[in-house]
Amino acid sequence: MTVRFRLTEEQRALRAGVRQLLERRFGADALRAAVARPGHLDRELWRELGAAGLFALRLPEAEGGVGLGLPETVLVFEETGRALLPGPVLASHLAAGTVPGAATGECVVARADGSLVEWLDAADTVCGDASGALPLRSVDPLTPLHRVLGAGADAPDPVAVLLTAAEQLGTATRACELAVQHARAREQFGQPIGAFQAVKHLCADLLVRAETARAAVYAAAVTADPADIAAARLLADEAAVRGARDCLQVHGGMGFTWEAEVHLHLKRAWVRAQRGGGSTQSEEALAADLVA
Amino acid sequence: MDLSYTPEEEEFRVRLREWLAKVLPTLPAGPSPDDWPGRRAYDLGWQRMLYDAGYADVHWDASPTTRLIFLEETEKAGAPYVGANFVGLLHAGPTLAAEGTPEQRARWLPPILRGDEVWCQGFSEPDAGSDLAALRTRARRDGDDYVVSGSKIWTSHAEVADWCELLVRTDPQAPRHRGITWLAMPMDADGITVRPLRTLAGSAEFAEVFLDEVRVPVAHRVGAENDGWRVTMVTLSFERGTAFVGEVVACRRVLGELARTARENGRWDDPVLRRRLGRLSAEFRALWRLTQWNVSEAEAGGGVPGVGGSVFKLSYSHARQELYDTAAEVLGPDCLDLDRPWVLDRLSSLSYTIAAGTSQIQRNIVAERILGLPKGR
Structure with missing residues (x-):
């Protein structure tokens, strides 16, 4: 009996396990603490994540890795994205097996992606050309950024683009959950604001975009086809960025505060949307594919 | 997560492809859009060919994945659409199969499969659209008959149908959902007037149906009296995620044609248009994957088919409108010429x-039934 295009029991268990780990080690208090110390990377947490296999997911077991495939890795990155886990998770994952210590979390790895480098100062080493990188005042308090002026636009690594899409999917899912929670709890005019169609429809669209993106991201993880990956990133970027904005809108005035979690999701989604050449690159790739 | 098919399914695909390659060149030319008897004969003829080849019941008995393959391959090969057989094969038929008596199933199902009889749907009314339970067409008992009066609207193929699956109010005093009954009405009965409705596209795709003291035998009632709402709802979840398979395949083909046309007429040089086409390609790729996802969920017996369908329909209907707006951009001034493609x-x-449920109603369904938001205004 074929499993078909849905999660296996093992995949569900993996997702639940990662979610539990992140809730335990990076819960609401840790998130607040991280926002209060921009640029600081919790090295102890990093080693714990390494020990849990987060960076060595796709490394063969013979090389000390977990030996999983892209679909499982996508599920894990969806969770790190959902939890707003700070740090160069993607760069460390991509470096596992080539940069000593990256897999275990002993060595923190940053990565030049186009003209941006995340977490450069906190990293022990950097992959790609980050020479002359200048710090900028990052819009996202949980992602310190450097700008590399004059960096060439290399063809993006499809795996990096896919795993970024997975993180965006996590954000989209979380934004939908937060919006729905608030719409059910917050009362105005004597009823939950989620009873009003204007609010209800914002929430419905959040889910529709997230679930459409989910199908694209999971399928791209199965096929690893570059066009599927480009499609996944476009859908996931939109689901995350528009999702976080709609979530903010549902939260009303509270959504505009520093205190509410919502802005962190939007800002992180903006950062990720710049990776891999941005949406332009993916749209052009898919257009070219249409006439190939 | 797996996107592969079983050897049996691959074999089904290959056999179907071979058969289509053999029979499609033998088909007569399709009828003109307003030739209703021609449409009926053509669509029934195609169903008869499917029947003779053993594909007639693919919508009923096959697994969702087999149905997906059937719809994908027939669309790719340019086979005729289900057309006038739509209500019989995808709505009234499955309802009869699930809720009819053995006699009713024996009377009505074989002619649908063989391509002998056409069904139409008498559900919506001028004052009961999204709010279907507000329907007012009245049926009163008179001996062995129901006597039906009222009017129905948006009825496709009414001019050429043999039967109408009809929702009527049999108990005006009961709560709205509890006073409705499902009847099979013969379209040649006295008292039925069909008035074609012209759409903004200029063609008469559906009709209004006026019912004046139409007698329908009680033996034509499916399910119990006043249980018609439940009988209808059984079928609404029947499509199980495959409702738009052919359309998504067709949209992806159109997208390729748009890109090639843009290359030929020079509009391809416009990066804004190119990027718009690229984004549409992403959306239709995603919609194809979402279809596969929904079919897998249906096959596993999980999920809530009707509700997962709402997510799909919201995405799809928006993307398809966007597709043809983009086609207009590719065409430029030619987009005003009705003789141009698209x-x-x-x-x-x-x-x-x-x-089939406005996007606003679909959002209510998604918000209330999936997200659990409270009912309200």
């Missing part, structure tokens, strides 16, 4: 966010 499709696409 211009009529653009007009037809305006119905996608309305037909």
Whole structure:
């Protein structure tokens, strides 16, 4: 009996396990603490994540890795994205097996992606050309950024683009959950604001975009086809960025505060949307594919 | 997560492809859009060919994945659409199969499969659209008959149908959902007037049906009296995620044609248009994957088919309208010429966010039944 295009029991268990780990080690208090110390990377947490296999997911077991495939890795990155886990998770994952210590979390790895480098100062080493990188005042308090002026636009690594899409999917899912929670709890005019169609429809669209993106991201993880990956990133970027904005809108005035979690999701989604050449690159790739 | 098919399914695909390659060149030319008897004969003829080849019941008995393959391959090969057989094969038929008596099933199902009889749907009314339970067409008992009076609207193929699956109110005093009954009405009965409705695309795709003291035998009632709402709802979840398979395949083909046309007429040099086409390609790729996802969920017996369908329909209807708006951009001034390709499709696409539940109703369904938001205004 074929499993078909849905999660296996093992995949569900993996997702639940990662979610539990992140809730335990990076819960609401840790998130607040991280926002209060921009640029600081919790090295102890990093080693714990390494020990849990987060960076060595796709490394063969013979090389000390977990030996999983892209679909499982996508599920894990969806969770790190959902939890707003700070740090160069993607760069460390991509470096596992080539940069000593990256897999275990002993060595923190940053990565030049186009003209941006995340977490450069906190990293022990950097992959790609980050020479002359200048710090900028990052819009996202949980992602310190450097700008590399004059960096060439290399063809993006499809795996990096896919795993970024997975993180965006996590954000989209979380934004939908937060919006729905608030719409059910917050009362105005004597009823939950989620009873009003204007609010209800914002929430419905959040889910529709997230679930459409989910199908694209999971399928791209199965096929690893570059066009599927480009499609996944476009859908996931939109689901995350528009999702976080709609979530903010549902939260009303509270959504505009520093205190509410919502802005962190939007800002992180903006950062990720710049990776891999941005949406332009993916749209052009898919257009070219249409006439190939 | 797996996107592969079983050897049996691959074999089904290959056999179907071979058969289509053999029979499609033998088909007569399709009828003109307003030739209703021609349409009926053509669509029934195609169903008869499917029947003779053993594919007639693919919508009923096959697994969702087999149905997906059937719809994908027939669309790719350019086979005729289900057309006038739509209500019989995809709505009234499955309802009869699930809720009919053995006699009713024996009377009505074989002619649908063989391509002998056409069904139409008498559900919506002028004052009962999204709010279907507000329907007012009245049926009173008179001996062995129901006597039906009222009017129905948006009835496709009414002019050429043999039967109508009809929802009527049999108990005006009961709560709205509890006073409705499902009847099979013969379209040649006295008292039925069919008036074609012209759509904004200029064609008469559906009709209004006026019923004046039409006698329908009680033996034509499916399910119990006043249980028609439940009988109907059984079928609404029947499509199980495969409702738009052919359309998504067709949209992806149109997208390729748009790109090639843009290359030929020079509009391809416009990066804004190119990127718009690229984004549409992403959306239709995603919609194809979402279809596969929904089919897998249906097959595993999980999920809530009707509700997962709402997520799909919201995404799809928006994307398809966007597709034809982009076609207009590719065409430039030619988009005003009804004889150009895609211009009529653009007009037809305006119905996608309305037909079979408006996007606003679909959002209510998603918000209330999936997200658990409270009912309200």
